[in-house]
Amino acid sequence: MPIKCLIVDDEPLAIEILQSYVDRVETLELVGTCSNAVQAFEVLKKEPVDLLFLDIQMPKLTGIEFLKALNPIPQVIFTTAYREYAVESYELSVLDYLLKPIAFDRFLMAINKVVENGNTSVEVVREEAESMQSDDPFLFLKVDRKMVKVYLKDITYIESLKDYVRVKTEAGKELISLQKISYLEKKLPADCFQRVHKSYIISVKKISAYSNTSIEIGETEIPIGRSYKSEVMKVLSGQNAG
Structure with a gap:
């Protein structure tokens, strides 16, 4: 093609x-x-x-x-x-x-x-774009030599590994994809996902606990970056108010 x-x-x-x-x-x-x-x-x-x-x-x-x-x-x-x-x-x-x-x-x-x-x-691009308007949105990640469909509702957090990202899902699955975290940050809906650190994006709905310095998702503790703290606390406060 x-x-x-x-x-x-x-x-x-x-x-x-x-x-x-x-x-x-x-x-x-x-x-x-x-x-x-x-x-x-x-x-x-x-x-x-x-x-x-x-x-x-x-x-x-x-x-x-x-x-x-x-x-x-x-x-x-x-x-x-x-x-x-x-x-x-x-x-x-x-x-x-x-x-x-x-x-x-x-x-x-x-x-x-x-x-x-x-x-x-x-x-694939068109299917992804249409999915973002649906009730069950998803994106495709290149894993090895395949394009793998990942539903946004299944993602717990994303970790940057320089030129790669590690995507963790609720089922404990881990996907490593050649992708910049900044690219995914732009693609993911801001009302569901939050950049909390230069190396992490989290699913807001999957947060189990948080403090001024970190967020817990299941048994994983994720640091809150200093430059992201103000925006993260604003989002978390809004969640509490909701």
Whole structure:
């Protein structure tokens, strides 16, 4: 199955170069090109894609603002002339960061990352998006070489393992997936899941006890990070009031 991609860039020459590169790679299929993020929103409403080539400095809406507003989020490769956004792109779980002018061999290295990361099909992305509006929402996690369906109601907590996450379920099951915790934080509904530490996201409904410094889920004690404490206590106080 081809990797469907969309180019979003306000520079016609940059679009032309990327389009020529995409045409030279058999596994890529170009869905379209957009000169700004607003146009890209309209395209994605009609046809979800697997991969975005996304410029950062654009009129109306920057690439970073656009990415933060997306749900679900396809795989993303930033294409930019500015080095200073590299750290923020890493925090957003962007797959690669290409500096203009982009050489074809560097472009191919980025595409290899897409393939290695296990390109998620459009059907899976669409099914996930629809599930988030249902009574029994779920997401897919890449575990080994399979896409595994995980119902949100079964998740107790998620732990970051650098480039991987460990997802624990109520049945005691443990899933290790190549995924950044920041990516899952954006996908999970904020009314059910809470980031409590740089390394942990917890299911609010699964909390059995808590203090000023930690949360208990079953027999597991999870620390509350200093920078997350204020927001976590606000959420927990709201739970008590409810």
